[in-house]
Amino acid sequence: MNPLLSIQDYKAHFYTRRGIVKAVNGITYDVHPGQTLAIVGESGSGKSVSQLSYLGLLPSPPLKITGGQVLFEGNDLLKMGEDQLRKIRGDKISMIFQEPMTSLNPYLKIGSQMIEPLVIHRKKSKKEAWKLATQALERVGLSRPDQAMESYPHEFSGGMRQRVMIAMALTTEPKLLIADEPTTALDVTVQAQILELLKSIQKENEMAMILITHDLGVVAGAADEVVVMYAGRVFETGSVDDIFYRSQHPYTRALLRSTPRLDQLEKELPVIPGSPPDLIAVTEGCPFYDRCSYQKEICKAEFPRESSSGANHKRFCHVEKIS
Amino acid sequence: MSNSLWTDALHRLKKNKLALLGASFLILELMIFFLIPVLARLGYEAQDLELTFAAPSPVHWFGTDSLGRDLFSRVIFGGRISLTVGLLASLVSALVGVVYGSLSGFLGGKIDNSMMRIVDVLYALPFIFLVIILMVYFGRNFILLFVALGLTQWLTMARIVRGQVLSLRHKEFIEAANSLGLRQRDIVLKHLIPNTLGPVIVYLTLTVPSVILEEAFLSYLGLGIQAPLASWGTLIKEGVDVMDLAPWTLFFPAFFLSATLFSLNFLGDGLRDALDPKGARD
Amino acid sequence: MGSTYVLKRLAIMVPIFFLVVTLVFFMIRFAPGGPFSSEKSVSPAILKNLEAKYHMDEPLLSQYVRYWKDLFRGDLGPSFKHANRSVNEIIEEALPISLELGLLSLTWAVLIGVSAGGLAALKPNTVYDYVPMAFSILGICLPTFVVGPVLVLVFGLWLQWLPVAGWETWQDRVLPSLTLGFAYAAYISRLTRGGLIEIRGQEFIRTARAKGLTEKEILIKHSLRGGLLPVVSYLGPALAGIITGALVTETIFNIPGLGRFFIESAVNRDYTVVMGTSLLYFTLIFVCNFLVDIVYAVLDPRVKYV
Numbered sequence: 001m002n003p004l005l006s007i008q009d010y011k012a013h014f015y016t017r018r019g020i021v022k023a024v025n026g027i028t029y030d031v032h033p034g035q036t037l038a039i040v041g042e043s044g045s046g047k048s049v050s051q052l053s054y055l056g057l058l059p060s061p062p063l064k065i066t067g068g069q070v071l072f073e074g075n076d077l078l079k080m081g082e083d084q085l086r087k088i089r090g091d092k093i094s095m096i097f098q099e100p101m102t103s104l105n106p107y108l109k110i111g112s113q114m115i116e117p118l119v120i121h122r123k124k125s126k127k128e129a130w131k132l133a134t135q136a137l138e139r140v141g142l143s144r145p146d147q148a149m150e151s152y153p154h155e156f157s158g159g160m161r162q163r164v165m166i167a168m169a170l171t172t173e174p175k176l177l178i179a180d181e182p183t184t185a186l187d188v189t190v191q192a193q194i195l196e197l198l199k200s201i202q203k204e205n206e207m208a209m210i211l212i213t214h215d216l217g218v219v220a221g222a223a224d225e226v227v228v229m230y231a232g233r234v235f236e237t238g239s240v241d242d243i244f245y246r247s248q249h250p251y252t253r254a255l256l257r258s259t260p261r262l263d264q265l266e267k268e269l270p271v272i273p274g275s276p277p278d279l280i281a282v283t284e285g286c287p288f289y290d291r292c293s294y295q296k297e298i299c300k301a302e303f304p305r306e307s308s309s310g311a312n313h314k315r316f317c318h319v320e321k322i323s
Numbered sequence: 324m325s326n327s328l329w330t331d332a333l334h335r336l337k338k339n340k341l342a343l344l345g346a347s348f349l350i351l352e353l354m355i356f357f358l359i360p361v362l363a364r365l366g367y368e369a370q371d372l373e374l375t376f377a378a379p380s381p382v383h384w385f386g387t388d389s390l391g392r393d394l395f396s397r398v399i400f401g402g403r404i405s406l407t408v409g410l411l412a413s414l415v416s417a418l419v420g421v422v423y424g425s426l427s428g429f430l431g432g433k434i435d436n437s438m439m440r441i442v443d444v445l446y447a448l449p450f451i452f453l454v455i456i457l458m459v460y461f462g463r464n465f466i467l468l469f470v471a472l473g474l475t476q477w478l479t480m481a482r483i484v485r486g487q488v489l490s491l492r493h494k495e496f497i498e499a500a501n502s503l504g505l506r507q508r509d510i511v512l513k514h515l516i517p518n519t520l521g522p523v524i525v526y527l528t529l530t531v532p533s534v535i536l537e538e539a540f541l542s543y544l545g546l547g548i549q550a551p552l553a554s555w556g557t558l559i560k561e562g563v564d565v566m567d568l569a570p571w572t573l574f575f576p577a578f579f580l581s582a583t584l585f586s587l588n589f590l591g592d593g594l595r596d597a598l599d600p601k602g603a604r605d
Numbered sequence: 606m607g608s609t610y611v612l613k614r615l616a617i618m619v620p621i622f623f624l625v626v627t628l629v630f631f632m633i634r635f636a637p638g639g640p641f642s643s644e645k646s647v648s649p650a651i652l653k654n655l656e657a658k659y660h661m662d663e664p665l666l667s668q669y670v671r672y673w674k675d676l677f678r679g680d681l682g683p684s685f686k687h688a689n690r691s692v693n694e695i696i697e698e699a700l701p702i703s704l705e706l707g708l709l710s711l712t713w714a715v716l717i718g719v720s721a722g723g724l725a726a727l728k729p730n731t732v733y734d735y736v737p738m739a740f741s742i743l744g745i746c747l748p749t750f751v752v753g754p755v756l757v758l759v760f761g762l763w764l765q766w767l768p769v770a771g772w773e774t775w776q777d778r779v780l781p782s783l784t785l786g787f788a789y790a791a792y793i794s795r796l797t798r799g800g801l802i803e804i805r806g807q808e809f810i811r812t813a814r815a816k817g818l819t820e821k822e823i824l825i826k827h828s829l830r831g832g833l834l835p836v837v838s839y840l841g842p843a844l845a846g847i848i849t850g851a852l853v854t855e856t857i858f859n860i861p862g863l864g865r866f867f868i869e870s871a872v873n874r875d876y877t878v879v880m881g882t883s884l885l886y887f888t889l890i891f892v893c894n895f896l897v898d899i900v901y902a903v904l905d906p907r908v909k910y911v
Contacts, residue, residue, distance in 0.1 A: 090817030102808040107830040152906040449845040563754045
């Protein structure tokens with residue numbers, strides 16, 4: 001099966017006064033139709049930038065896309081002009097963001113904002129779009145969708161607002177939904193509901209989803225495939241089981257160890273020493289070098305090439321085997 | 324103690340070219356106007372009816388007006404008046420504002436609320452009307468002019484000071500001082516006031532041009548400074564009356580008034596940005 | 606819903622209005638040199654008018670009540686200086702002119718200000734930004750009584766494109782309204798630019814972009830409403846400023862408006878005209894601020910519930 005989205009050695013840098021911030025520094029992975037791919041990483045790993053940048057949602061300058069390909073349905077998004085990208089945004093690729101509080105326009109009614117993708121991309125009349133949008137609100141679990149359409153964002157709670165955002169992203173039945181930390185700002189119980197909702201919609205619509213998160217719990221519950229990112233690079237890709245049970249990468253392992261677990265009450269929570277590197281000062285070598293317990297000379301000098309840990313399980317590390 | 328705050332601010336201020344320009348102009352102006360009386364040797368009253376409406380010349384640097392008076396001297400004397408009135412009235416407004424604002428902030432609670440309500444209401448009124456009414460009723464004496472002008476500007480100062488006092492009241496070092504047993508009076512004098520001084524100076528610098536403008540406005544309309552004294556406002560009025568004959572009589576006082584206003588505003592903005600490290604510029 | 610907000614605003618304004626009227630009453634009554642004072646330096650004809658109007662032999666309280674009654678009928682009393690004219694007559698002649706001047710100036714201010722500010726916000730840090738903003742500094746710092754004469758000098762006397770005084774033809778209206786509006790256009794352009802730029806940085810603009818809207822659609826549908834709020838709030842003070850500025854503008858351009866009469870009356874110590882006009886102005890300002898508050902509440906749905 002051909003991948004829906006194929007990112008190949010993609011690089012995106014920010015040219016600032018202080019220097020060149022290599023936010024995305026050569027990442028490669030695929031997303032298949034109907035699949036949920038989770039991108040995991042700490043803040044600053046480049047996970048959000050990697051998605052926002054190829055869709056034209058970051059100001060450039062200072063952003064500059066410096067290399068690679070991003071193929072969506074076979075077409076390279078990086079070669080497209082703004083007009084072409086705009087046709088895809090909101091139609092075939094939709095996005096929902098982290099802060100439902102600020103991601104909705106407080107001055108407009110919900111309905112007014114919801115009908116936009118349908119009116120723009122599917123050329124529906126306002127009336128038709130209004131009806132379809134109301135149905136979408138019902139689908140995401142809002143009890144009085146008609147009333148909701150006439151209301152303003154500040155009248156809703158965080159969880160409800162996120163549902164609205166999801167509904168808004170789905171009216172055009174996109175092939176790919178990019179969810180940037182959709183549950184981070186929400187309560188834990190609401191988190192679970194939102195993830196459930198996303199999963200059920202995905203099944204209905206055969207929609208692929210990229211789930212950006214730093215929360216391993218979310219990954220475990222919702223993802224099929226996982227990409228582990230650090231300082232603008234990809235360290236490991238594979239299925240959820242591969243990553244959680246069979247990881248052979250020092251960073252992934254350290255990350256898993258430092259996640260608090262209810263079933264393992266140890267005396268101390270192992271932390272990864274040090275802090276992520278300054279993205280202006282990244283070298284050609286592995287960015288995790290300073291904090292890694294398995295350092296080798298070669299790690300400092302060059303970034304490891306892709307090696308295989310199993311079927312569809314790839315890792316980038318010079319160290320052969322981790323115990 | 325707070326020395327680093329001031330040196331930091333001074334450093335930032337020095338980088339602001341517009342503010343420096345403004346400051347230099349003002350210093351130059353003050354020197355010329357107040358410290359070098361010999362420049363105004365021709366006097367602002369001396370009339371030379373043979374030489375009315377003369378264009379600028381080596382004798383009369385700015386030309387003469389309708390009564391043959393030397394415009395250069397008149398501009399200098401007018402400047403003295405405008406600047407003095409501006410400064411004094413601003414001090415009045417600062418005094419009222421600081422007292423009102425500190426009281427309000429310090430007392431807090433319902434008193435603070437009502438005091439600020441009054442300020443909100445007064446904010447909407449154009450004070451010029453009150454000033455004019457006062458002038459009409461009580462005649463045009465100098466002191467009254469100061470007071471009236473000063474009263475138009477104290478509102479903003481009051482708000483600023485109250486804000487400062489409120490935020491400072493709850494800062495940790497006040498609580499620390501309290502716990503160390505310092506008396507209220509000491510807290511106010513040694514801690515609250517030095518920290519409030521910064522914004523007060525900034526807004527004082529911004530109040531002066533507003534007051535100068537108002538005084539000029541009143542004088543232009545004939546309700547401010549009375550003859551034989553003349554401020555820039557009066558001079559501009561005289562200039563407008565004859566501007567087709569002698570445009571320089573309008574130009575010079577207008578230029579000095581505008582340049583002074585610009586300089587004060589730039590300086591004030593610069594001070595404000597320098598003292599506020601978070602400074603959000605547009 | 607919105608009515609509590611409205612009622613709250615009214616609740617503040619009514620007692621203030623009451624206070625102001627009372628103040629005005631007493632000020633007229635105690636005007637130095639007026640008929641109520643010991644000096645009685647008013648002309649006999651006027652004294653007759655005043656006595657007839659104010660029933661000075663009656664006790665103070667009934668005079669006060671009478672004043673209120675007159676006020677409700679819209680009667681502001683006789684002039685102190687002009688024996689056969691009442692304040693009302695003067696106002697009726699002059700007010701429409703000033704209103705026209707004021708509205709024209711406000712229109713200029715909003716049109717020029719919003720367009721310039723909008724353009725600057727659309728292309729920040731380019732020449733479309735620097736030039737209008739430089740002009741706006743001029744407008745904010747230069748007083749009306751400097752701008753006016755300069756415009757008259759350049760466009761009226763030197764270039765002879767526009768007339769310099771009077772209020773007859775439509776050309777007469779151009780310079781005065783531009784003069785008066787200029788300072789406010791300057792301020793509004795800065796507010797617009799600031800407001801739009803701030804909105805542009807907001808997250809919901811990113812959402813709009815992610816949905817595939819064009820920059821133009823984003824500007825008009827999403828940015829304007831929030832971005833123009835600072836301008837709307839400013840309209841209240843702007844109006845007060847325009848009323849004040851009209852005093853000077855009418856004087857410079859020799860326009861027979863209420864502002865010019867006000868100044869004349871102030872110089873001549875015509876107390877009833879001065880107080881009556883002030884009362885009118887204050888009322889006007891209160892009402893307009895009130896309307897601005899309502900407009901703001903309509904535009905910003907979050908306010909209604911405060």
